[in-house]
Amino acid sequence: MQRVYEPENLMEGELLQGMLASEGVESHLTGRDLLGGVGELPVFxxxxxxxxxxxxxxxxxxxxEYNAALPLSGDEPDNFPDVLEC
Structure with missing residues (x-):
């Protein structure tokens, strides 16, 4: 096993793990159980x-490639339902 990436947070790690799985690459997200110790353990x-x-x-x-991808223009809706514009 090789450590190939250090995600900034759990959400990014799980997102990338799912993306890799969709491409047929099995991955393991290590350290998720250590997040409860933040404050006593190093953050990074x-x-x-x-x-x-x-x-x-x-x-x-x-x-x-995933990190370099840019959003497609035109994907934004004209308005967002249930959003208050100030």
Missing amino acids: GLLGLSVDNDQAEQARLLIA
Whole structure:
């Protein structure tokens, strides 16, 4: 197993883990159980995405492409229901 990425938070880690799974790359999100110790443990480096050695390069490439992606223009709705505009 190789640690290929350190997500900033649990939500990013789970999002990337799901994205990798959709591409056929099995990953493990390590450190999620340590988040309860924040304040007593260092804040950085607790979370990590690990994959099998033979899928490490593919996982790094997929994560880099995902992080470099930009939203498509025109995807925003004209208005948002139930949102108060001030």
